[in-house]
Amino acid sequence: MLHLRLITPSEKTDDVIRLIEKTVGTTHLVVLPGTARNPVGDVVLCDVAREAGDELLTGLQELGLDRTGSIAVENIDLSLSRRADKAEAEAPGEGADAVLWExxxxxxxxxxxxxxxxxxxxxxxxxxxxxxxxxxxxxxxxxxxxxxxxxxxxxxxxxxxxxxxxxxxxxxxxxxxxxxxxxxxxxxxxxxxxxxxxxxxxxxxxxxxxxxxxxxxxxxxxxxxxxxxxxxxxxxxxxxxxxxxxxxxxxxxxxxxxxxxxxxxxxxxxxxxxxxxxxxxxxxxxxxxxxxxxxxxxxxxxxxxxxxxxxx
Missing domain, CATH: 1.20.1080 (Glycerol uptake facilitator protein)
Known part of the structure; x- marks a missing residue:
């Protein structure tokens, strides 16, 4: 699993949330409105199966989040969660085969x-x-x-x-x-x-x-x-x-x-x-x-x- 920490301008937050929700293999979505200070905006947190990570990152870049906000990605070494297990099972392919091109x-x-x-x-x-x-x-x-x-x-x-x-x-x-x-x-x-x-x-x-x-x-x-x-x-x-x-x-x-x-x-x-x-x-x-x-x-x-x- 991958953990994403996003800083998004308030006017783009809804688009970012919709993208995350429609991406197969995502879970643990958290939205913290107005908490970001540099740059100013909202903080969005989520976990995503590695095999779905490249698709999600590509979508976030198409929304311009890498220019107007921030995209940070971390590997999760251990995740004890049935929702995470379900997200990985639903995501296409195997995590070991996935390539995060960015x-x-x-x-x-x-x-x-x-x-x-x-x-x-x-x-x-x-x-x-x-x-x-x-x-x-x-x-x-x-x-x-x-x-x-x-x-x-x-x-x-x-x-x-x-x-x-x-x-x-x-x-x-x-x-x-x-x-x-x-x-x-x-x-x-x-x-x-x-x-x-x-x-x-x-x-x-x-x-x-x-x-x-x-x-x-x-x-x-x-x-x-x-x-x-x-x-x-x-x-x-x-x-x-x-x-x-x-x-x-x-x-x-x-x-x-x-x-x-x-x-x-x-x-x-x-x-x-x-x-x-x-x-x-x-x-x-x-x-x-x-x-x-x-x-x-x-x-x-x-x-x-x-x-x-x-x-x-």
């Missing part, structure tokens, strides 16, 4: 913003991965994958394509490109420093690396895993399954490939540099392709579900 767009907008924190995370992840590739340490590679924040901009690109949001696409692309460029440049300098103090050597990088050699040797399996991870990551975002997203983060070779390319470049090893870059681009392409197709499929399936309910 929530997805807002979440990916935040995650795909080029910020100091984002740059620090992706840079630190790449530096950790650099240690992993030189030491041939799989644990460090997995740790770097988990720390890397690059799935946010990738999800932003997928969402922007499906929702036709060019600003989100540009923002996400900038965060992705600038983030990796800064991280790789800093990691190359870090590699030179580590070499100067005797902790990194070219021999370690070019030695047989059974645990991390795959990072600069891309193949079709790399692309297949990226596609599967992209689909799983997108589903985890739309269904709010954060645990699944962590699993996705440690299954694709993006940050480790960027790290290997940076270290190899600092030593002038162009073979590993190009191989790692190819691995990085292949994974990014696979994730974006799978994420976009997953969102398009979800959008089509949900539209079909709504169509059957309307026809019935």
């Amino acid at each position: 929530h997805l767009t807002d979440a990916t907008h935040e995650e795909s913003t080029l910020s100091v924190t984002y740059l620090m995370f992706i840079t630190l992840a790449t530096m950790i991965a650099a240690c992993g590739v030189v030491l041939d340490n799989a644990v460090l590679i997995v740790g770097a994958m988990a720390v890397g924040p690059e799935f946010g901009p990738l999800a932003g690109i997928c969402t922007a394509i499906v929702q036709r949001a060019p600003r989100l696409a540009v923002r996400s692309l900038i965060a992705l490109l600038v983030g990796f460029a800064v991280a790789m440049a800093v990691t190359a300098g870090f590699s030179l420093f580590m070499d100067a103090v005797g902790l990194f050597t070219k021999e370690q990088l070019e030695a047989d690396r059974p645990n991390t050699g795959f990072i600069y040797a891309p193949d079709w399996f790399s692309f297949v895993v990226a596609v599967l991870a992209g689909a799983a990551g997108t589903l985890s975002l739309t269904s709010a399954k954060s645990g699944a997203l962590v699993g996705v983060a440690i299954s694709v070779t993006t940050v480790p490939a960027a790290a290997n390319a940076a270290v190899a470049l600092s030593y002038g090893d162009m073979k590993q540099t190009w191989g790692s870059t190819e691995q990085l681009l292949l994974n990014l392409l696979g994730i974006v392709l799978a994420g976009t197709l997953t969102l398009l499929t979800q959008k089509w399936l949900w539209a079909k579900q709504r169509g059957r309910v309307s026809a019935g």
Whole structure:
């Protein structure tokens, strides 16, 4: 269930109430006339089944409530109510399959913003991965994958394509490109420093690396895993399954490939540099392709579900 807190101008309150009452899957409607002060208006509270949430939010936006008032949405972790159970049973489809497009767009907008924190995370992840590739340490590679924040901009690109949001696409692309460029440049300098103090050597990088050699040797399996991870990551975002997203983060070779390319470049090893870059681009392409197709499929399936309910 979702909880909505609405601030509505008094002249629109009746329209908002009618919309809520005719939306299948809503309950616990509360109207507090004249209680809002900024902006001035009425406060309307209600609960709605997740599978009916997108329809209701779309209707509220068509009424202009996002411009003249306020729409706030919260997840309800526990609701002990027969009315809530009845509302969820009446709503079409399953809550786990529903996509709140406004929530997805807002979440990916935040995650795909080029910020100091984002740059620090992706840079630190790449530096950790650099240690992993030189030491041939799989644990460090997995740790770097988990720390890397690059799935946010990738999800932003997928969402922007499906929702036709060019600003989100540009923002996400900038965060992705600038983030990796800064991280790789800093990691190359870090590699030179580590070499100067005797902790990194070219021999370690070019030695047989059974645990991390795959990072600069891309193949079709790399692309297949990226596609599967992209689909799983997108589903985890739309269904709010954060645990699944962590699993996705440690299954694709993006940050480790960027790290290997940076270290190899600092030593002038162009073979590993190009191989790692190819691995990085292949994974990014696979994730974006799978994420976009997953969102398009979800959008089509949900539209079909709504169509059957309307026809019935």
